[in-house]
Amino acid sequence: MHDFCAQDESNCLPNEQNSKGGETHAERIRKALETEIASGRIEPGKRLDEQEIALQFGVSRTPVREAFRMLAASSFVDLRGRQGAMVRSIAGHTLVEMFQVMAELEGLCARLAARRIKPEQMARIDAIHKRLEAACDPQGVDAFYDINQEFHEAVYEASCNAFLAAQTRGLRNQVAAYRRRVTRMPTRLDATLSEHSAVIEAIRAHDAERAHSAMRNHVNLLGDDLLDFLAAYG
Amino acid sequence: MHDFCAQDESNCLPNEQNSKGGETHAERIRKALETEIASGRIEPGKRLDEQEIALQFGVSRTPVREAFRMLAASSFVDLRGRQGAMVRSIAGHTLVEMFQVMAELEGLCARLAARRIKPEQMARIDAIHKRLEAACDPQGVDAFYDINQEFHEAVYEASCNAFLAAQTRGLRNQVAAYRRRVTRMPTRLDATLSEHSAVIEAIRAHDAERAHSAMRNHVNLLGDDLLDFLAAYG
DNA sequence: CAATGCTACGATGTATACAAATATTCGAAG
């Protein structure tokens, strides 16, 4: 059904692992499944069969089980006793809670970025924003989504707080499968652009408080749209 | 060397697992090791031997390895390639970063608590604070530490945001082994009491902003003391 | 016909066996 060939380096936790070539199967499977789940290609609520996944990756159940345990600790899957693993499905009220936390964390990123950003980072953010404007096309929402991600990642980096960046990134990944649906809302694209502009100008002015509230506002508005979407389309 | 008999229900992640009696060995071992690590009874940097722990728990290596993977995903241990697991030791600059995030999260807890707290929760916090005052004795730092934990837990609960509570609790547990050392600083006990008072009064007055800054201040001061301690005693 | 209990199958949890890589030790050379 799926082919888990896609591999990326999106380590969301400060789980650096050994950078040397020797990567374990368990780790490789964890990354692949995390990508599949965050992208929504494996839907929330779907049960993950150990044997089936072991076959798909061409390994035994052991490394698959270890990957499941890691994903469970990162809240990407739920382990229910002896009933197997299923992709975590997040209830609406929990999404509200998560966005409230994410708004605060992203806000902190922006606040720190406003105080600490270096010229080359500022230039990079400007460049990303230009690309995002160019990609503001309802046809290419996937490209828009990716560039948007780049923008936030650039702010994380400019915060000069690696732990905060990792924590925020992890949270972002957890809700990624739900976020992606909202990007398709037509009003979201334009709203995102203007909200980003507010954040960027505040950071450029080194106005920490304004950057904080602008980013918090941005995330909260996204959360509101997401809830509207869920309320309408379930 | 250690006897891992201590068992608790401190689930830091929204990892509810099956509440029915049938708990897997892997989960039991994860909880036990997490408690040992958070309490500092297993020191940061110590290598965890699979065989040794398997023997101590009377199981095979398999569930131990699964527990290691879960702890690694929660950042309690580091897995380095094929070189085994060791208790994560947190560098000073990372502790700074973590306290910055924790200050923000605990601050958010306090802010929400100020807006949402119910009378019985307020009464509970007052009662905990009274007990903390009574335990303000350099001899019984462990009791003080535990009651202090209760106070923060009560604020988490009053925030009415279960995800925020879990996230904050998890972060608190990660730095627990380091926090505990600071509690022994004589000035910390009195400082904690007065800082808590400020938080409590702000919450009682439903002054969200003041509660936020009071709690943030509290956590930041603790972080500063912790860094002073580390600078002095390594 | 619905509900309950039994049985068989399948999946998970755990133990053990094996392979590969790293750590260690012992020896030889400088």
Added chain:
DNA sequence: CTTCGAATATTTGTATACATCGTAGCATTG
């Protein structure tokens, strides 16, 4: 005596085998 290196030993990673639990299907009974 120190240092480098090869062989051994230990440990991790993975595969397989076994035990145990959950579920589904069917039969039986009220």
